[in-house]
Structure formats: C-alpha cells, structure tokens
Amino acid sequence: MSEIKVIPRYSQDRGHADHDWLKTFHSFSFAMYQDFNHEKYSSLRVINEDRVAARTGFGTHSHREFEIFSYVVEGELEHKDSMGNIEVLKRGDLQLTSAGTGISHSEKAHGNKPVHFLQIWSLPSTSRLQPKYFTRHFSDDEKRDTWVRVVANVNAEGVQKDLREGSKQGEGPAPVQSPLTMYATLLRQGQSLGQMMKGSKGYVHVVMRSGYNEGAANGATVRVAGQTLREGDGAYLQVPLAGEVLVENIGDRIAEVILFDLE
Template sequence: MSEIKVVPRFSQDRGNADHGWLKTFHTFSFAMYHDMNHERYGALRVINEDRVASHTGFGTHSHREFEIFSYVVEGELEHKDSMGNVEVLKRGDIQLTSAGTGISHSEKAHGDQPVHFLQIWSLPTTSRLQPKYFTRHFSDAEKQDAWVRVVASVNAEGVQKDLREGSKQGEGPAPVQSPLTMYATLLSPRKSLNLAVKGMKGYVHVVMRSGYNEGPATGATIQISGQNLKEGDGAYLQVPLGSDVVVENVGDRVAEVILFDLE
C-alpha cells in the first residue's frame, strides 16, 4: 500500500493579522492575505482561526454561494442573520450557514470573554440554492479519542438535512452542500486513531488551544506518516485509494484535531 503524502502548512507560514479586536490566522488566501500556492484545496476555500475580543466582532455583512461554518473552541459566539436566526454558540457547537442566493449575518463575541473559533468556507456543488441555517452540538466526551463526524455532505448516510432554525435541532453531522466530511477529535497523549477516508485528498488542522502564537508552533503534537504537527499547524494530505489516515498524539497534552475528507 502506498504511503500517504503529507505536505505541512506550518502555523507561522499562514497569513495572520492582529487587529486588536481580532487576532486571526488564514490557511488560504483571505482578505489582504494573498498566496497563489494556498488558494483552496478541493472544496475547501477558507480555514480561519479567529480570536475575537469581548463585546466586538464582525458586523452585519453579506455572503452568497458559500457554505460557511463555525466551530467554537472557547467562549461564546453570537450569531444573527437575515433569516431571523439569533443564537449564542458555545464550546462544542458547530453552526453552518448555506448562503446560497444570499444572506447577511453578524458574528460577535458574546458576554465578557473573548471567543476562539474556526471559520470555514467551502464551495457548494450546486449554485443558487435557498439559504439555510443549521446548528449541532458535539460534547468533549463524544470527541475523546474518537473521530466524530461533525459536518457531512447533504446526501451522505445519516445526515438530517431538513431540520434547521438553531436550537441544536437534529442529530448527527450538519449538512453541507459540498463534497467534504469534517471530523473532530480530542486525542489523548500516546493514543492514535485511524480514519478510512473516501476521497484521495484530505486536510488536517491542529487547533491552537494554548494561546495566540505568531511564531513556530508549540503545544500539543500529533504525527501523520512521520510528520509532526503542533498547535496551529496543518497539512495537505494525498491519500492513496484504500489507505487509512493514522493520527498519533506524540506529545504530552490532549490535541484537538480537525480532519477534512475531501471526497
């Protein structure tokens, strides 16, 4: 069986900016950050790791023809949109907005604490869809040393695609109009996990849990096919057909890992 090819995307090489109210990293070209070598990967177009100061955030703005999801790491994220959805998202929550023909929304830190979340965009396979909004909740206990499918293609097995309007309605992954599946885990030291991916491309990201860091990555450490990745690091994966992705925690603390199967 052929070896999985791992092309690291080290944290210090990502685009990043400190705007005071917002500290952000960009895996792909975004806003004022442009890198022709990192524009997208499969259906993935944006992976931003954002920290928003308390009582601030992204004011009302518009999107169309993107699938936009937020994975809350710490703090509380207040969401409001033009479909009438108003919700405060907490750790373990994932919110997905299928922008379709167009929506307007705001995303702000709720309460007196900052919020740390991943903002992810993907490209839909069908244009001019009706905008929709979904939320799901996945506890730390569910993710402990296990892969949890938090987002999946709308047509994938077990996906409830008609429940919406917030309030964590429905079970299983949030339905995305893109050919991807997003998994999450909290991997303990000296533990490893296998994942049989469907596609031949993947992307992995280690969440920067131990604090904002513009320099070389530190903290929790995982290994894939001999490549070490620390908090904030990611990697492009090229997966031979029939191969499993094996992620091992080789550090001394729990690693929060996000893995995309790009079908």
C-alpha cells in the first residue's frame, strides 16, 4: 500500500496581517493575501487563525454560498446574525453557519479579554439552500487523546441534520453541506493517535496555543505521517485508499490538532 504524502504548510509561510485589533494568519488566499498555490483544497476554502482584541471584532457583513464555522480556542466570541441568533461562544464551542442564499452576521470579542479562534469556510455541494445556524460544545475531556468528530456532512452516519439546530441543543457533529469531516484532539505528550480516512485528501492544522508568533512556530510539536509540524503549521495530505493518518505528540506540551477528511 502506498504511503500518505504530506506537503507541509509552515506557519511562517502563511498569509499574515496585523491590524492591531486583529492579528491573523491565513492558510489559504484571503483578503489582501493571494497565493495561487494555496487557493483551496477540495471543498476547504479558508482556515484563518484569528486573534481579536477585547471589545473589537468583525462588524456586520454578508455571506452567501459558504459553510462558515468558528472553532473557539480561547476567550469568548459574540455572534449575531440576520436570522436572529445571538450567542456568546466559549472554549470548546463550535458554531456553524450554512450561509446558503445569504446571511449577515457579526463576530466580536466578548468581555474584557481577546478571543482566539479558527475561522473556517468550506464550499457546499448544493447551492441556494435555506440559511441555517448550529452550535455544538466539545469539552477538553472529550478531546483528550482521541479524535472527536466536530463537523460532518449532513448525510453522514450519526449526524442529526435539522433536528438539533441552534444554541448547543444538539450532540454529535455539526451538519455541513460540504463533503468533509472535521476532527479535533488534545494530544498529550508521548501519545499517538490514528484516524482512518475515507476521502483521498486531508488537511491537518496544529493550533497555535502558546501565543501569537510571526516567525517559526514554537510550542507544541507533532509528527504527522512522519513529518514534523509545530504550532501554527499545517499540511496537505494525499491519502491512499483506506489510508490511516497517524499523529504523534513528540513535544513537551499538549498539542491541539485539527484534521480534515476530504473527498
């Protein structure tokens, strides 16, 4: 069986912007950062690692035909949208907006502390859908040394579809209209964790938890299919049939890792 091919996407090579109120890294082309070599990967279109200063944020703006989800790492994120949803998201929360035919929303740091979150966009398989909003909560204990499925295709096994919409009413993964699955883990030092992939592609990202760093990443260090990655780093994965992605924590602290299984 052929091995998984890993193409690193190092943190210092990502797009980067410092707007004082917002410090952000872009894994894919976004806003003023444009790189034809990193436009998207399968249905995955945006991974922004955002740090928003206290009492600031993204004012009301509009989207359509994207699946937009926020994975809160630290602090509190206040969400408001044109569907009437108002919610404060905390660590462990995941919020998913299926923009469909169009929504407007704002995302701001809530309270007196900054918020650190991953802003992720994917491309839906079906256009002109009714906009919907979902939130889920996944505790640190749930994610410790295991992969937790936090987002999955609406037709995947175990996904609750429209039955559990809004305000963390549901359990299990948030339903996305894209052909992807998103996993998250908190991997302790010396531990390893495998995940069988269903798609032919994958993407992995190591969350930059130790602090904002414009240069080569410090902090947690993992090995993914033999490739060393540090905080802020990611990698494109090309996966053979029935391939398994193995992540090993080879550093001196807990690593928070996000893995996407893509068609």
